Amino acid sequence: MTPYVPTVLTIAGTDPSGGAGISADLKTFSALGAFGTVVVTAVVTQNTQGVAGIHQLDGKTVAAQLNNLLDDVQVDAVKIGMLGTTDVIESVADVLRERAPGPVVLDPVMVAKSGHRLLAPDAVAALREKLIPLADLITPNLPEAADLLGVEEAASVCDMARQANALAELAAGVLLKGGHLAGPDSTDLLVVDGRVTELDRPRVATRNTHGTGCTLSSAITALRPQRESWVVAVREAKDYLTGALRAADSLSIGSGHGPVHHFWQTW
DSSP states (O other), X not given: OOOOOOEEEEEEOOOTTSSSHHHHHHHHHHHTTOEEEEEEOEEEEEETTEEEEEEEOOHHHHHHHHHHHHHHOOOSEEEEOOOOSHHHHHHHHHHHHHHOOSOEEEOOOOBOTTSOXXXXXXXXXXXXXXXXXXXXXXXXXXXXXXXXXXXXXXXXXXXXXXXXXXXXXXXXXXEEEOTTSOSSEEEXXXXXXXXXXXXXXXXXXXXXOBTHHHHHHHHHHHHGGGSSSHHHHHHHHHHHHHHHHHTGGGOOOOSSSOBOOTTTTTO
């Protein structure tokens, strides 16, 4: 019997160093048994040391890519990453509202690991009001959650729980990532259908953490059509990312924050 291979889509920016953005998404999709398709939102000049520049595509161009793809290809799940501007956010929201492809995972990419801002400050409101309500799951880290809610960044798991529940009023589901907290474990909180699930994994000691957020959200996107629930898909996605982090030091890519090892299970 031929195994089920879902077709999934990433809407995101590029990364020439291969660790984040659509590069990370396509690698993750492939590693987890999904066929990846792409809509590009921005061409990013970037390496493992940071972002040097961004060429932002306009909303009309992004929407044309998306509509053209959906005219031909049945998409089973969508991952949204870097969008950059209000124009692009509104254009993507308009298409998703009209076309309603399979479950949408939104990673609200705002700031690169190097500190370079990837979402215009005036676009945060558009993201919160126009796109997040269309998402089935959003995956903010602690700084992104604070930015979306207009509050101080969470300093404890209790703070995280309050913020995760507040975000759940904006989106159908929330995975609040606690990697910015200190401690031996990395704790994430998943809120779906009013139920809070705490997901703990040991923190991995490596500097090669470039693209972890992209990788986790794309892993969830690849797995959700293949699993019976968000809880199962998210739990397996976290296990996959933990393995990719543990194997990251076997790669030697660049002199900054290198990528995780997306193919740790097969190479």
